[in-house]
Amino acid sequence: MDYKDLYEKTSPAKLFAIVTIPGVISMLVSTLYQIIDGAIVGKILGSTAFAAVHLVMPLVVINFSIADLIGVGSSVPIAIKLGEKDEKAASRIFSSACLLIVVLGAILGTILFLSAEYLVRLMGADEEIVAMSAQYLRIYAVSSPFTTIMFAVDNYLRICGKVRYSMFLNILLSLISAGLEILFLLVFHFGIEGASLSTCIGMLICVIFALIPFLRGKLQLRFVKPQFDRKLLESILTNGAPSFFNNTAGRITSIIVNIFLLRLGGATAVSAYGVLMYADGLVLPVLYGLCDSLQPAIGYNYGAKNYSRIWAIERICFSVCGGLSVVMTAVMLLLKEPVVNIFVRAGDTALIEMSVQALSLFAFTYLTRWISMATQSYMSAIGKPGQATVISLSLAFIFPNLFLFGLRTLGLNGLWLNTPLTSLIAAILAAALLWSHYKREQKEAFAEASKSSLNHV
């Protein structure tokens, strides 16, 4: 694709459509499986299993984040080495990173396997849930050395130009996992282990498919003898850390929230919160897809100093995100029962009531959530990692935990209000950062007029 034409000349509205539509679709496809997974577990296995899954999911994601850290972190030095046409060195980094993921996957898997029951009991769950959670988690733990690499190999395929193949694998993963889950739970009547087994088998198959091109030696990256040095590990850590902290900070918050939920309302409350998170999974991918896929276009125009064009694109982005969010809030409020019914059995009135009440407070999140999201994405696109990190950490970790303790007296309602309030305060913070950034840019532009000659010193 000719970037210059697309980023510089195409009209902002058209650019917006061309870039974001595939972004939103691929984001939706890849999260669709999680929704299906939630619905199947909730409807077929019931609310206790649903709560068990929601309790251990953060641990599963933290385990995957390690592979993601290495995958994101190593793709930068690999891309540089490939740019130097040094395929040997690039392959060496690639092979080392893969080995590192397998080894760390094995270590973390072992830890999770051994401590599964203990960890869930520590959160305050009763024995029925402890047993179910451990059963569910142990399948992830056993397959960890072979499946986590999925999150890194995707990056490597793209570096080697196999973008379509990587997208195909992501869709395949959703299809296989969903298919197997239906087969295991509906036809074979497996218990909770059927849910994690289907995901793990799906990942395993996709990992094999993903590795075949590398093993056949047809790509620029091949498997060679790994070689580690301090520089490489440093570079992996610095490049992958932002993504990793983003992932884990949110997950640690989830674990703390779960502990509060168990104390205040037991398994039912955990399930109700799970419903909120799955409902969230219907909305957020759309906003993520919108903002994230605009990043390259914004970054490009910022570098090229086409400030008025950025403004034009961002104006569309902010209005579309804002408009969409209002619609989402309205839909969530109007369709509370149908949304809850996707994940909860019809007879489970206690859970349905609690979930509906939770959703009627939680839905207000979307009124403000897009502001911090679009701002964070913008800051990240123009190379202001500091501001992007501040917003992301406040949103995922600082504010939710402050509200957890601050709203203790409100009981469960305090927990349902946590995310809407976090999102409101984060929006104010984001707006303030955006404003001060705008002021500084103006001053810079003023100085710029006198700076041009400095370039030739």
Place this chain on the structure above:
Amino acid sequence: MNKIITVSREFGSGGRELGKRLAEHLRIAYYDEEIITEIAKKSGLAEEYVKSIVERKTITYYPITIGRTLTTTFNPQLELSAKIYAEQNNIIKELASKSDCVMIGRCSDYILREYNPFKIFVYADMSSRLWRCRQRTPEKEYLSDTEMESRIRGIDKGRARYHEFLTGQTWGAKENYSLCINTSNIAIKDIVLPIAELFKTIYMISNDK
């Protein structure tokens, strides 16, 4: 193999002038902004954008998902930046293979390491760098000394980070250069001749071996 001089320099140290004068004196080619223009032409990207990537490292990716999804993350900026690094590498090597030349910055000292170039690092104290910048700015000047100083430091930081990011070497560390020269209170034109002589002498010695 062609004789190459690479000049790495602190902003405002007069490195660019030194490189240009050396090239004139030795009657060899001189490449500076030309490299950026060439990258822009070959990659089909805007020149200003190429410059913004080449002058500071901006590759870190902050995904806006806060880890609720299992979606794999991919760095969308990496693709464009990687394209620029690859082009920079190609172009600098291509230019070096054409003829003897002086190259300014852009990690050419590292990229052309096979040529065993004569690598100069030019630095100076802040007051003379400020003075040099003032000499080149027009009458109508909005920047105060402190503003100018922070701008100079900012540009140097970008160069250092970009260099370390791409080469793994520390920018300005003496073991990576053939000659490090402090140009504080020195007129560049006065040192061109001795440096050119030094270059010829060292080149002759190393070729005799």
